[in-house]
Amino acid sequence: MNDGAQHETEQNASQRDAVIRVRGLRSQFGTQVVHDDLNLDVWRGEVLGIVGGSGTGKSVLLRTIVGLNKPAAGSIEVLGVDVLNGPEEDRRRIERHWGVAFQDGALFSSLTVLQNVMAPLREHTGISEKLMESLGALKISLVGLPQLSCGKFPSELSGGMRKRAALARALALDPEIVFLDEPTAGLDPIGAAAYDELIGELQQALGLTVFMVTHDLDSLYAICDRIAVLAEKRVLVEGPIEDMTKVDHPWVQEYFTGPRARAAQQKGQGR
Numbered sequence: 201m202n203d204g205a206q207h208e209t210e211q212n213a214s215q216r217d218a219v220i221r222v223r224g225l226r227s228q229f230g231t232q233v234v235h236d237d238l239n240l241d242v243w244r245g246e247v248l249g250i251v252g253g254s255g256t257g258k259s260v261l262l263r264t265i266v267g268l269n270k271p272a273a274g275s276i277e278v279l280g281v282d283v284l285n286g287p288e289e290d291r292r293r294i295e296r297h298w299g300v301a302f303q304d305g306a307l308f309s310s311l312t313v314l315q316n317v318m319a320p321l322r323e324h325t326g327i328s329e330k331l332m333e334s335l336g337a338l339k340i341s342l343v344g345l346p347q348l349s350c351g352k353f354p355s356e357l358s359g360g361m362r363k364r365a366a367l368a369r370a371l372a373l374d375p376e377i378v379f380l381d382e383p384t385a386g387l388d389p390i391g392a393a394a395y396d397e398l399i400g401e402l403q404q405a406l407g408l409t410v411f412m413v414t415h416d417l418d419s420l421y422a423i424c425d426r427i428a429v430l431a432e433k434r435v436l437v438e439g440p441i442e443d444m445t446k447v448d449h450p451w452v453q454e455y456f457t458g459p460r461a462r463a464a465q466q467k468g469q470g471r
Contacts, residue, residue, distance in 0.1 A: 217244040219409050225274035227260050234260050236433040247410040249420045252430030253451050258413040262379050266300055296324050299370030303382040305362040307354040313365045314350040320372040339368040360391040380412040396422045
């Protein structure tokens with residue numbers, strides 16, 4: 201990159217609002233180092249796709265940002281709050297500004313869909329039961345589930361419905377940031393496309409920032425504004441998906457220029 205282009209990139213970055221800022225992250229489990237000196241910014245209002253080969257720590261990165269894993273080193277700021285070393289009170293407050301939908305939904309099996317969606321409201325607010333029920337039903341409608349699903353248990357739902365129920369729970373507190381871990385995994389192509397469309401519509405309507413771990417090329421082309429590739433224990437490259445084919449790295453080239461990538465690109469252009 202020449203000096204002029206680098207200056208332009210730095211200037212553009214300085215004008216954007218990083219809602220998540222990760223610096224020098226080291227994630228380690230025993231002697232296994234997953235991330236080493238990993239840096240990443242997530243910009244307000246974008247859909248960021250996190251991709252990488254098996255074992256590169258995509259889900260580990262998500263879980264570390266939301267506080268489910270303790271890193272060995274580094275710093276993480278979310279909405280300007282130090283979520284690793286800041287006061288516990290600030291940490292609890294900032295948790296209300298994000299929602300998480302895990303790959304398998306992670307719904308409470310003994311609670312109905314409505315009770316699952318009400319759980320964050322019960323934990324973080326002091327509103328009445330009646331208002332919680334009304335807000336929970338609203339979120340369930342928002343993700344395209346019928347009201348009949350409110351009284352169903354997770355075991356009574358299809359895989360796609362469970363993912364939507366998990367998304368409704370992630371949206372319960374009207375978050376600014378939504379974390380999605382492999383949201384279309386296990387869905388058929390029609391269901392996956394419908395879910396991508398839902399995420400895109402919600403992101404636009406609610407002004408969400410979406411941090412999405414995925415391996416689904418269709419999702420990357422359909423709704424992601426930017427891609428961050430994890431490789432060699434760090435963010436190897438980040439940028440628009442169009443830039444990925446220019447990266448001189450074996451995995452990146454194979455992933456973004458192979459036949460599946462070309463098919464996904466054509467499908468994305470047709471939407």
